[in-house]
Amino acid sequence: MISNSEGNEKRLSEIRSFVRDVAIPAEVEVVEKNCIPESIVDVMRKSGFFGWSIPKEYGGAGLSTEELALANIEISQAATAFRARAGTNTGIGSEGIVQDGTKAQKEKWLPRLASGEITACLALSEPDAGSDATALKTTAIKLDKSPEQFLINGTKRYITNAPIADLFTVFARTNPSDLSHKGISAFLITKDVPGISAGPEHKKMGQSGSPVSEVFLKDVLASRDDVIGGELGVGFGTAMKALNKQRINLAALCIGPAIRLLDEALVHVKKRQQFGKPIAEFQLVQAMLAECKVEIEAAKSLVLETARARDRGEDITTQASICKYYASEMCGRVADRVVQIFGGAGYCADIGGPIEMLYRDVRLFRLYEGTSQIHLLNIAKRILK
Ligand SMILES: Cc1cc2nc3c(=O)[nH]c(=O)nc-3n(C[C@H](O)[C@H](O)[C@H](O)COP(=O)(O)OP(=O)(O)OC[C@H]3O[C@@H](n4cnc5c(N)ncnc54)[C@H](O)[C@@H]3O)c2cc1C
Incomplete structure (x- = not known):
């Protein structure tokens, strides 16, 4: 499979390093200053993050839908601001040109978008x-x-x-x-x-x-x-083509924060002691952890299979809506459970670290690029046809 290609494994490993060594350590500063330091944006430019979805002939990485989904699952394990910074270039801001642009428009804009020179x-x-x-x-x-x-x-x-x-x-x-x-x-x-x-x-x-x-x-x-x-x-058709692909991207971008939240919870439950033992030993806490894991794995399987279907050239319009709906709602449920698992520390940023921030960050996923209600209506309309 394409996703196992050596190049993509290397890319995923680079993204993991960026998330662990650069992005997560800068999260507090990004929140406090309400912007990503330009030095970090430069790292993202040099690492090619702005051009993942742009064809190779225009300076991008030309990732398949599946490869892009895997990259999105990794980058979104840091605060959403990082992936949003590059996300309009390797997503909705370039996809219209990629899909429907003239050759002259592609040559003029795509290389500069892929390099991150422009936003x-x-x-x-x-x-x-x-x-x-x-x-x-x-x-x-x-x-x-x-x-x-x-x-x-x-x-x-x-x-x-x-x-x-x-x-x-x-x-x-x-x-x-x-x-x-x-x-x-x-x-x-x-x-x-x-x-x-x-x-x-x-x-x-x-x-x-x-x-x-x-x-x-x-x-x-x-x-x-x-x-x-x-x-x-034909502009609305262009928007829909861009958003159709973006629904799979966004679904993948909902999975990363859920993975991060569960990882944080798994560390916390072993450290936090109540009634003389780690809270990890309480079965009601274990159930919340297990429910998170089940839903993350279900979303991941759904999104990657839909991405592969798109790469095979299949019509994934209904599936894309299902992915966006399920993954965004799943992420909201995971965030809510993880706040519960952290107790007061999940509510207070100065005590519980990133949990409070992540809980607020992921709320948007159910609203933009089609609210959950709009996706449900779309799914119902298509299956009733
Ligand atoms: C932070 C942020 C970033 C965004 N980025 C972009 C961007 O880059 N580019 C861009 O173009 N847009 C962007 N959006 C806009 C986003 O896509 C819209 O907010 C979204 O489509 C919902 O539209 P609305 O906010 O006007 O809500 P409304 O359409 O007013 O919906 C309000 C409520 O009514 C429900 N509703 C509406 N119609 C129906 C119906 N027929 N049946 C049942 N329920 C219905 C909705 O589900 C929702 O619960 C962004 C939004 C936010 C908040």
């Missing part, structure tokens, strides 16, 4: 368009005097890495009279184009060090060359 983000959600992303109101209106040029106006909300992004994939309605997904096109806009700006960082529950903000577009001038693939009206 990308995907700007789909809006104040009135969340779960129903097709309701987006941002418009890209053709200029009368120059029909190959557009003026983009609108507001995007909750955009990961927007405050530090150089390249924005902006979804806008090029056909205002078509309120369906067919009226939407995807534009590549750089931060230096007049009229585009990121708002102040949202004040989030968790994931400190991963900047997220609104994006304001006021009379932003774009040309036909900025439209992904050069074709109008």
Whole structure:
């Protein structure tokens, strides 16, 4: 299997070293300063973390879906900010270009994204368009005097890495009279184009060090060359292709924190003594540990099998939703149990270390890239067909 290839084993071992020796020791600083030190981002750049999913011919590692899932399971064992820093480049910020970009767009952007020289983000959600992303109101209106040029106006909300992004994939309605997904096109806009700006960082529950903000577009001038693939009206399809793959990525990214939480719990239960013995000896505590292990293994098997199916060229649309739903809910349950296992130390960061942070960090997984409810609806719709 591809996953056992020597190159990938070496990569996974490098990621493990990064997580253990660089990222985890820096977690407190990242939370306190609410950013990842640039020296660590440089290590991530040099280690190729920004280009995992980008094809080799454009400077990336060209990982298969399975290899990427395995890499994501490793990197996400450190605080989520680390993987989120590179995650928009090797994920939603580049995937639209990889899938549907013209050759010129791929040559222009992918090598710079793969090296981490620039940072990308995907700007789909809006104040009135969340779960129903097709309701987006941002418009890209053709200029009368120059029909190959557009003026983009609108507001995007909750955009990961927007405050530090150089390249924005902006979804806008090029056909205002078509309120369906067919009226939407995807534009590549750089931060230096007049009229585009990121708002102040949202004040989030968790994931400190991963900047997220609104994006304001006021009379932003774009040309036909900025439209992904050069074709109008297919932008929503591009977003769905990117998000379909991303659902497997995200499911894998839910497994890493769950593994970390269980590892932390396994150490804690042997050290913490109550009633004259380690709490590991209490069967009710053992049950919580075992339940965590069962669910982690189930999620891992599901995600890796779905990744392999995608690599075989199978349609994994339903499975991707199942993965995203199950892995994100699983991670929430594991985090909750581990807080329980730690007792007060799970609630107080100064006593219990990373548990309180991880509990808050993983809450987002059930919300973004399709809430759990939206995935359940999607799964139900597809199996009822
Ligand atoms: C920190 C963060 C980072 C993000 N990063 C990005 C990003 O990089 N790019 C981007 O484009 N977006 C991003 N998002 C947006 C994210 O994808 C949306 O928040 C998500 O899709 C949910 O939309 P909403 O928040 O508007 O919730 P809503 O759509 O308002 O949903 C609210 C509640 O209603 C439920 N609901 C909605 N519709 C239905 C229905 N039909 N049936 C049953 N229940 C329903 C939902 O499940 C949820 O429980 C991010 C969000 C956050 C919080």
